[in-house]
Amino acid sequence: MNHLMQTYNRLPVRFVRGEGCWLFDHEGKRYLDAIAGIAVSSLGHAHPKMVKNLQDQIEKLLHTSNLYQIELQEQLAEKLGHISGLDQAFFCNSGAEANEAAIKLARLWGQNKGIKEPAIIVAEGAFHGRTLGALAATNGRWHEGFSPLPGGFFRVPYDNLQAIEAFADQKDIVAVLVEPIQGESGIRMPHLDYLAHLRALCNRYNWLLMLDEVQTGIGRSGAWFVYQKRGIKPDVLTLAKGLGGGVPIGACLAQKEIAALFTPGKHGSTFGGNPLACRAALTVLEVIEEEGLCANAHEMGMLLAASLQKELNSMPIADIRHEGLLLAIELEDEIVDLPLQALHEALLLNVTQKKVIRLLPPLILDATHAQLITEKIGILFAKYFRSKQ
Numbered sequence: 510m511n512h513l514m515q516t517y518n519r520l521p522v523r524f525v526r527g528e529g530c531w532l533f534d535h536e537g538k539r540y541l542d543a544i545a546g547i548a549v550s551s552l553g554h555a556h557p558k559m560v561k562n563l564q565d566q567i568e569k570l571l572h573t574s575n576l577y578q579i580e581l582q583e584q585l586a587e588k589l590g591h592i593s594g595l596d597q598a599f600f601c602n603s604g605a606e607a608n609e610a611a612i613k614l615a616r617l618w619g620q621n622k623g624i625k626e627p628a629i630i631v632a633e634g635a636f637h638g639r640t641l642g643a644l645a646a647t648n649g650r651w652h653e654g655f656s657p658l659p660g661g662f663f664r665v666p667y668d669n670l671q672a673i674e675a676f677a678d679q680k681d682i683v684a685v686l687v688e689p690i691q692g693e694s695g696i697r698m699p700h701l702d703y704l705a706h707l708r709a710l711c712n713r714y715n716w717l718l719m720l721d722e723v724q725t726g727i728g729r730s731g732a733w734f735v736y737q738k739r740g741i742k743p744d745v746l747t748l749a750k751g752l753g754g755g756v757p758i759g760a761c762l763a764q765k766e767i768a769a770l771f772t773p774g775k776h777g778s779t780f781g782g783n784p785l786a787c788r789a790a791l792t793v794l795e796v797i798e799e800e801g802l803c804a805n806a807h808e809m810g811m812l813l814a815a816s817l818q819k820e821l822n823s824m825p826i827a828d829i830r831h832e833g834l835l836l837a838i839e840l841e842d843e844i845v846d847l848p849l850q851a852l853h854e855a856l857l858l859n860v861t862q863k864k865v866i867r868l869l870p871p872l873i874l875d876a877t878h879a880q881l882i883t884e885k886i887g888i889l890f891a892k893y894f895r896s897k898q
């Protein structure tokens with residue numbers, strides 16, 4: 510009997526070591542990592558600076574408590590404030606928790622204005638996490654079997670402003686929570702002016718604009734955050750995945766008037782923002798700056814998308830789309846067993862929404878890696894489509 514709860518259909522491979530964009534299994538075979546632990550290992554594996562800084566931190570201090578001051582947490586909050594333009598941070602351990610914090614802030618903000626049952630507008634196809642509040646905000650297909658879920662969410666089609674505007678007269682609405690690009694839903698990209706219009710709507714109706722950049726944030730889109738490329742700023746921002754480069758950390762950032770609602774006792778976390786996690790996140794931010802990884806994500810994204818277009822142009826591909834190093838190859842039909850076949854080509858990728866191959870490689874990707882990914886996908890698809898005939 511396997512003593513693990515079977516919450517995942519795992520591929521038959523075990524990795525024991527990593528280096529840069531490569532992972533090695535127990536037999537020493539190496540795999541090109543084009544998924545980075547689902548947008549987590551932003552600096553790749555065993556980045557020398559990460560190794561050095563974490564070794565140093567482990568020797569000094571792993572954990573104290575949020576009962577005490579934590580200098581690394583203050584430094585991280587300041588640094589995140591600087592790159593995001595948002596004033597204050599609350600640290601937790603995951604994306605779901607970051608969104609729970611955002612939902613609680615929105616409710617406090619509403620209650621503070623005398624709204625007894627504050628409601629949040631969310632999008633169809635959204636993914637915000639698996640805890641009950643975040644799950645209620647997430648696309649309904651993940652809800653089955655988990656009722657009763659917390660209420661207070663209205664779901665509208667993604668990339669549809671009229672559907673949101675229809676709530677103009679609803680006095681209970683306090684916030685809109687969306688991903689600037691939907692990740693789990695298959696790298697779904699709204700119109701480029703969607704966020705700017707959302708910002709304007711939120712200003713007009715006095716709603717908070719809350720962006721979930723758990724997957725898209727921290728350099729992956731080619732900028733620190735997608736909203737910066739769209740020329741707006743949210744009131745609340747949630748982060749996790751790439752922030753710690755593999756060490757679990759999440760963050761909810763907010764402008765100070767909103768953040769101020771979290772007075773002592775209103776929210777908390779035992780582990781959130783501990784010295785180890787903060788040192789990891791500070792290292793990630795430092796290396797992204799030193800190595801110019803936002804620009805690299807932009808350039809490598811363009812390169813990879815262009816070479817994939819060329820390599821796959823005679824194959825039945827519905828769409829290739831990307832922003833920075835968030836890439837999707839959408840097929841016309843449902844995909845069967847492709848991640849397993851990719852494993853045989855020593856390539857790690859992921860399939861989401863049944864038809865979409867998702868590539869989220871480390872931000873340290875170089876042109877040689879991009880070429881190798883393209884070649885491997887070329888071979889993989891040639892075999893795959895041949896086997897379908």
Ligand SMILES: *Cc1c(COP(=O)(O)O)cnc(C)c1O
Pocket residue numbers: 602603604605606608636637638639688692693721722723724725749750
């Ligand atoms: C992965 C993800 C989450 C959930 O993060 P966890 O760390 O798994 O809780 C939330 N929002 C988005 C956009 C995500 O991609």
